[in-house]
Amino acid sequence: MMRLFKGAANGHGTAAPPATAGASVPMHEYQELAGRLLKQEAEIERLQSIAGRWLSLAAVQQRVIEALRAEIGLASKYVEDHAIALSERFQTLAGNAMAQTQRADSLTAIANTVEIDGKAITIREIADLLDTALGEVVATILESVHHSMSTVYSLDDVEKNLVVVEQCVGDIDKVTRQTNFLALNAAIEAERAGTAGAAFRVIAGEVRDLSKSTKALADNIRSQIGSVVTGVRRGHAMLKDVATVDMSKNISAKDRLNELINAMHQRDGKVGAIIEETARAAGDISSNIVSIVTGMQFQDRTKQRLEHVVDALHVLGDGLVELRRETGAERSDAAVDTASQVEWLKTLLARCTLGEVRERFVASLLEGQAPSVSEESAEAGLEQTGEAELF
Amino acid sequence: MFDVSLSENDSVATLSGQLTFSDHGTFRDMARHLVASRSGRLVIELGGLDFIDSAGLGMLLLLREEASAAQRAVALRNAKGQVNRMFAVSRFDTLFVVEP
Secondary structure, three states, X not given: OOOOOOOOEXXXXXXXXXXXOOOOOOHHHHHHHHHHHHHHHHHHHHHHHHHHHHHHHHHHHHHHHHHHHHHHHHHHHHHHHHHHHXXXXXXXXXXXXXXXXXXXXXHHHXXXXXXXXXXXXXXXXXXXXXXXXXXXXXXXXXXXXXXXHHHHHHHHHHHHHHHHHXXXXXXXXXXXXXXXXXXXHHHHHHHHHHHHHHHHHHHHHXXXXXXXXHHHHHHHHHHHHHHHHHXXXXXXXXXXXXXXXXXXXXXXXXXXXXXXXXXXXHHXXXXXXXXXXXXXXXXXXXXXXHHHHHHHHOHHHHHHHHHHHHHHHHHHHHHHHHHHHHOOHHHHHHHOOOHHHHHHHHHHHHOOOOHHHHHHXXXXXXXXXXXXXXXXXXXXXXXXXXXXXXX | OEEEEEOOOEEEEEEEEEEOHHHHHXXXXXXXXXXXXXXXXXXXXXXXXXXXXXXXXXXXXXXXXXXXXXXXXXXXXXXXXXXXXXXHHOOHHHOOEEEO
């Protein structure tokens, strides 16, 4: 305690009156003055105590500010490092998504084609080729059937004409029979006429011979017609075999081909839908990743704001240092009275839930250690505590 | 079995049962009658036809040929089942007017 007067106090709490050269001061005035001086001395002691507490608080707050500045710097650096790392990982992820889409496209192209003589042919093209080949086979059959039936029609016409010819031969037979009958009658009449009918007998004989020749000719024609009819009917039968082709296998092949083409249509549709969906999903992923990367770029703004906070804290800290310097308190800095500040420091530390950060605060605030820590240890501590506390 | 009916617009031949090689004579007569009808286009109604063989296809092609010579079109109407499949495999839709 600092005292105003060096003189020894008496047993009644009053000081001895100083020696004066002038008029003497009455005792009661002296006692009154001494009482006021004692009160002022007590007031000064009270103010000194308050000032000491304020200075002690300022010293601790200075430590707090330093600790906060260090912690904010570490947190900013930690966020910056991880933001960059996350950004790089997301960029890689976006690249992987695009590559995945390209691989899906390649897979689709491979799945839909076969390679023949170095040329890629789609399964649809193969189906079309098979359809064309089948069409050509059927067209050949139809052409053959067409000609066969056309020939059948012609043979029908021939057969009908032969019937007419047969009827004509029948008419010739009738004429021949009548001619022969006339020749016979002429021969009879020639015999009746005797020698006068000799010439007529010769003519009748000639007519009879002519009739026989005509009959033989008609028989020959009938025989030839019979042969032709037989040939026509045989040709008819052959053409029936040619024209009547079992096309059930062609129909089955066509049905199978149609089923194949329909199946290919459906498969193409499904594959196309999957590819489209995959591409859309990849696009969404890429878009989201771009948004995430853009969002992470705001970390820079956060860093700038934290730097402003650090600057403000720095000014505050400097102000406290200046205050302590002006009041001459810095000389007793090594013996900062943290004991008087323990209660609110405990409250402050209780709010700090991260164990590793709390340890640094304790070292800095209570033990007066410098707040600087290595980034590795801070990061390791954050990860360790973060892992334990996050999960 | 064949039945031919003539209307103001079309000459319609209705086929039923089966159309095979053995029917070529009757079919040809019907076709001639149809082409000579001089009444609109030629329509072959096939709803009642259950079966046709390759010779039947050939007969239809000859009918088309004959109608074409007379500058008349042939329409195949209402083919079903095996007849429709025969038309499909033969691509008759490229040669005739095929109507459902």
